[in-house]
Amino acid sequence: MNNRQLFLNHVGQTSEAPLALEIVKAEGSKLFDTAGKEYIDLIGGISVCNVGHRHPKVIEAIKKQLEDYLHIMVYGELVQSPQVQYATMLTQYLPASLNAVFFTASGSEATEGAMKLAKRCSGRTQIISFKNSYHGSTQGALSIMGDEYWRNAFRPLLPDTMQLNYNSFEDLENITERTACVIAETVQAEAGVLVPKNNWLKTLREKCTATGTLLVLDEIQCGFGRNGTLWAFEQFNVVPDILLLGKALGGGMPLGAFIADKKIMDSLSHNPVLGHINTFGGHPVCCAAGLAAFKVLLDEKLIDGVKGKEDLFVKLLSQGSDGFKPSRPITVRSCGLMIAIEFENFETNKEIIDELILQGVFTDWFLFASNCLRIVPPLVISEEEIRRACSAISNIFINIKP
Template identity: 55%
Template sequence: MITHRELFLKNVAQTSDFPLALEFERAEGIYMYDKTGKGYIDLISGIGVSNVGHRHPKVVEAIHNQVDKYLHLMVYGEYVQSPQVLLAEALCKTLVHSAGAKPVLDNVYFTNSGTEAVEGAMKLAKRFTGRQEIISCFNAYHGATQGALSMSGSENFKRNFRPLLPETKQINHGNFEDIQKITERTAAIFIEVIGGESGVRVPDKEYFIELRKQCDLTGTLLIIDEIQTGFGRTGTFWAFEQYGFYPDVLLCAKGMGGGMPIGAFIANQNVMGVFKNNPILGHITTFGGHPVSCAVSLATLNVILEENLLNNVKAKAQLFRQLLVHEKIKEVRNQGLMMAVEFEDFDTLKSIIDRAILNGVITDWFLFCDNSMRIAPPLVITEEEIRLACETILEAI
């Protein structure tokens, strides 16, 4: 009989010639289990998704409760659906305390993914400002669809898919001089608070203050991509809270869904209102804001707040830093539990990653920083589990 692995290689589209092809049967907390029952510590949270762990009981309960009521009705139409409404309200409440004098972000457009949130926000920026130029950062990743790919900071990922969108250009993340490249021609700048796929690059706190000033001066929308950093990853619910500024549009996904597919872009009603006319239905989606995904996202948000998961992020990150000391480790960079452990080169790192997987710890590297190990565990990871994971990584080194 043909095995699942053989079917996987035959019928499921591959994006590399060397997939891990690990076959898991269940997952819970920080662990994933294969067919033999062997447990693997998931130190990457499914690439920043499982912030509250795999199959958190309240997430599973939310799925069951919503499935018993209804599934897809019609997402963007005339129906008031409580999962959407309650999640939108809860998201906006997380943003009120940071608003200061800026307009509150109080209007949520739900999507299926982070990439779709990026695409919607690109359209929003062009429509609201009447401008075409979009700026992003070198070595940034905002998604793989053609609009999002146009903003990618790596020509290696773009060259064989050209032509892409015109009027897109890049600046250097954290570089004060490059801020001046934002002008009255610029519709928006899309930027991560912490450079993610560039290998966890943490900017000077003054950088975003100056960036905010330049956007205000030129009438440019400051669009913050918190697809990786949102929902507690860096120790505050949103990473931008630590930098003393407020965005015009906020993007989120990944950890937002507790394991279910969902994303969103959030703005104020004045900005979002441009989708209502010229043309009507300026941005639409069939499944964005699916009721099950929204119910799970709300449960995830509540778990983070009610279980005080933010309180221990800094201490857990510090424990990782204390334990991951070795002559082959060149540097450890982090903001909360978003971490990069740098080695000499990719070959060195890849052999360590492979060895760690054999011993039951899953890590990864970064798209634009392939000599650094990605560590972004579920926020529920315990001190004992951190020690076990680090012991395994050190043994692999």
């Protein structure tokens, strides 16, 4: 029995029709299957592989840590050098109030930790999030997910939650002195790349400050240069009380974190003691890999190239070039190298995605915008790879009937 059939038989499935490509190697912005077929990766592990697949310095850091130790004790009890070094470096590139890092094993766990922290230090219970938001799939994170379709089968969920409309100024009046925290994606990813408009995020920050509510910004997908600055919140002149990180945080290894001021974070250390604990959070190998990837991101100035690559994608897809002139408009939304191409419906989008995979371009769709094609490639993607990918998308699009 081949690996594909074993995968279908013995690996827990998330859909009835998984892509089931068998990838045997990944390098830079490329994937390779069992037949040696090459794919341009427009997904990057969904914003995980910002510095590319298997960057040599990340591999070197992993190998070095393997020689020292793997797991030795639950998070927070022993001084582990990779955790200490990575937490210290992260805080050096964050606002002064974000100075204490609590490592987790995933972004979902970072969300869970932040929700507990907000309740613990505020003494309040209400948590507000936004429609079409995604913060993870665990029970607590699911309770604040922004689409009832994905939540209804798993009720009952957490009580005292509320969802508002993203970019709605009027809805912000629902934030009151009984709200523990408001959790928002700095840029809504799974909604199809929705960006805060007209100083809305700044108004949200002001409302939270006025009511004593903690502002939690989820940069699990958009952190580490994805949107064109190291942290997306820098573009909107706001600073969160709690920051959520994941995905690219580990450089390809599983790692998440919630970050806050130490005065806030310390509330988890007493009443009760061990207010939040984690066995594999901040795993030393993952922290070593993440630290190496963070250094690569900065040392190789990868963020400096994001805007130019974004502009090239948008130009090739929406304006037409390289001999391609679209027969009908293509709607493109972008914020750095987080890009959504909106088509008429899911069926059109899925047909294009399937054909792209056949042609060696790997991509998919967004959770709350199934009619939109996802482009979140490694930040190291080359101009030549961008041109090839856009040419494939465009040529398939013009041959599909509206």
